[in-house]
Amino acid sequence: APKPSSGPHKSRECLPLILIIRNKLKYALTYRDVVSILMQRLVTVDGKVRTDQKYPCGFM
Template sequence: MLRERLKYALTYREVKMIVMQRLIKVDGKVRSDMFYPAGFMDVVQIEKTKENFRLLYNTKGRFILHKVVKEEASYKLCRVKKVQRGPKGIPYAITHDGRTIRYPDPEIKTNDTV
């Protein structure tokens, strides 16, 4: 992503140096693993340049990095995969990235974005 999409590095070695300096954050957490699987709706932050990107799909289904402002980068958009009731009738929603939200809004349905 740093080399092919953003053009911040020319070689694999340069990418490795950038990542090992702990300058890249994915969803607000520093990632020093070069092969960390950033996915749909993840926010990639580069601290040194103060840039924020959200990983989205283009019309052909390929990943693109969409530049976002700092306020928007603080939000994580998640698509609801399943809404169920747990023990004692407590409602919960499961999102596309594996998060579980207890007591969601009763109007939330499957395939909504929260």
């Protein structure tokens, strides 16, 4: 599993964006699919476009 990059959440309390898109939301089947979705700038987190596939997303 990819390790989240440094960011606003602790590493124990977050998941990288790629795992959320691929495993939780089931928007993509592969890592490459997720990268293409992110590079099209279709994903926003907290109102900002995120293109880093390892961006740490916290749980709500």
